[in-house]
Amino acid sequence: RLESLGKTAVIPPKRNRTRPRDYDRDLYKARHLIENFFAKLKQYRAIATRYDKRATNFLGAIYLAASVIWLN
Structure with a gap:
């Protein structure tokens, strides 16, 4: 189909x-x-549960976590 x-x-x-x-x-x-x-x-708790209320703060947390993942 x-x-x-x-x-x-x-x-x-x-x-x-x-x-x-x-x-x-x-x-x-x-x-x-x-x-x-x-x-x-999603292993980062703040991202999985979306602690930040504002979209810009949440996006910043995603950038930070992604850079940590990339550097490891």
Whole structure:
């Protein structure tokens, strides 16, 4: 159904699927990196629960946490 709408599969199919489908391996690698980054970002409690009320303060906290993740 998604292929008829012009969508492409990014997640690889299960190994025991009767009709295997193709997927973009490079796009899946990029998606995996982004998902891992968000998982690491959510480890910071202030970001996961959004302590800051103002959007600018929250964005600053995200920048700070992202830079700490990038430097490690």
